[in-house]
Amino acid sequence: MNITLKVWRQKNSKERGRFETYHVKDVSADMSFLEMFDVLNEDLITEGKEPIAFDHDCREGICGMCSMYINGRPHGPLQGVTTCQLHMRSFKDGDTIVVEPWRAAAFPVIKDLAVDRSSFDRIMAAGGFVSVNTGNAQDANSILIPKTDADLAFESAACIGCGACVAACKNSSAMLFVSAKVSQLALLPQGQVERHERVISMVNQMDEEGFGSCTNTGACEAECPKNISVENIARLNREYLSAKIAK
């Protein structure tokens, strides 16, 4: 299949970017979206041109590095997948595909399609951990955790921090990411000691980074490659309110 790509090119964070059009020929339907970019980049390098910078690492949907905004949606048209899990069979021969970086003040473009997501790292550093050294794994069932809580914490912990929630949100809000990271600890006994400090610090950091406020559109949940639920955001709101009242 032949594909026309309109790709955002931007030299660095200071320069204004623009769209460039590329024609990629003989694309296999079994290629992943990133493999198609690899082919395009090899062509560009052969022609002596600058290849397109884009983030990628594991290419199996667990690292959270890939971050393309494809035809108006983060990670493309499918639900519950990352860009690396998107294959060209989801497109038709002759399609024109618009590819942009995540757009948010808190995610400045480094180059082309690669954005700086260290604002997420700073939110995690503000409190997204348990401060004590937990040592080796304990014997099974030495700390009893209800199955429902364990399952919910596990679902929240599935967040890979890719930032699709911010990219999808019309307000560039990081509420789904932060809520998942707060929930995975708030639901478990190990997270109780620092529960209040954690949620306050993480929300403060989120606000300082310049993310917008949530208006409950639900776009984050719909686009999340790990299907993190907005129930987490409600939990974050509860955690934050009770922490503010208790403190």
Next chain:
Amino acid sequence: MSSNNFLSLFSSSIGKKVIMAVTGLFICLFLVVHVAGNFQLFKADSGLAFNKYAVLMTTNPFIKTISYILYLTIIIHAIRGLMIEFENRKARPVRYAKYDGNANSKWASRNMGILGTILLVFIVVHMHDFWYNYKFGHTPYTLYKTELATGKMTEAKDMGPDFKMGSKMEEMLAGDYKYVIVKDLYKEVKEEFKQLWWVLFYVVCMGAVSFHLYHGFRSGFQSLGLNNRRYNNIFQSIGTWIFAIIIPASFAAMPLYFYFNQ
């Protein structure tokens, strides 16, 4: 650390949502009372019941207090909402060239700012037409004559534009009749909705109410942290059926009723 005190809650991204939720849900509660009271417009008594109700609503000290709290609530909701809209725009300085919002969210949820602005304009116009004119303008008085034995209203007489009275309502008994002279807000409503473009304005604005509450009512509970698999369907059903359909449709029926019953 000053950022950890309780009041700083309200400047945080979550606190802003809490303010929107609490004020919004209070306004929703008011709409229930407002629509219930206004159903008296449909009563075929030349407006006697509605006018008496208007007097009660504007003179009872308890109701008056709630009214002023409500006005303040609406102002806070509008200002905070507009601020959130502009702050959120700053969070995305470069817009997407291609954006497919319908793929992941509902139109109403993405356009609360525009819908809210329409409603703010509506509230200003609506308050001027009925609240301001009733309180400070030249709302005429009407004399209602009711037969005591049957309780039937037999006559409604316009007191004319020059008639003035110290209070909004006076009642007196004479013979077999009860006479009520009352400020005739009903007449103002009736006159306004003889004009087609006023009717259209009100009906369109009730459409905005519908979309605003379709998202807003359910969203308020989410912002307060009340998202529970057991109750979500109830919140959504109440939001859709009562606040997005029944209430706006009932309000919209009022101008249409007067327009088609001239």
